[in-house]
Amino acid sequence: MMRVAIPHTLGRDEARRRLRDKAAKAMEKAESMATITTTFADDDHMTMTVGAMGYSVDCAVELTDSELVVDVDIPASLGFAKRMIEGMIREKTGKLLT
Template sequence: MRIAIPHSLDRDEARRRLRDKAAQAGDKIGGAATVATTFTDDDHMAMAVTAMGYTIDCKVELAEKELVVDVDLPASLGFAKRMIEGIIREKSGKFLT
């Protein structure tokens, strides 16, 4: 699943905010999950989100005007796709605020 979240920050500010807030990712999700983040370069972050017995791998790309989240959603969670997308849209935008 690919989710694009628009932003209006310049790239350097967006990078700074993403890096600063990545360590707080679990708190941003609401404490119901554990989150491990790793930056692969200035504009790419890998995330592993563990909740309710599932680990979901995500790739986050900081583009010029959007934050793009690619989620490797297991087939067994297909029924919750819209709910998960909504949570990602809501919470991922907070990385850049």
């Protein structure tokens, strides 16, 4: 399990609005390279599954007042790519809040 925290200064309501609005757009953009499914358990918790290149990666996203915390269950066979995956999470998840 890998945990990635992305700080924000938006306030919870604005961060929540952006996360919901952009999560759907992210799914549309990734369609040719990956499959992304998202489900909101409540206002501050989202689950996401990303499928690409024969792998499926489950993520749990929690919104707090000051950060977006992403817990990622990386398959053992992708352990070699952990740093690359973390970088992509920081980049792509950060864009959900912009």
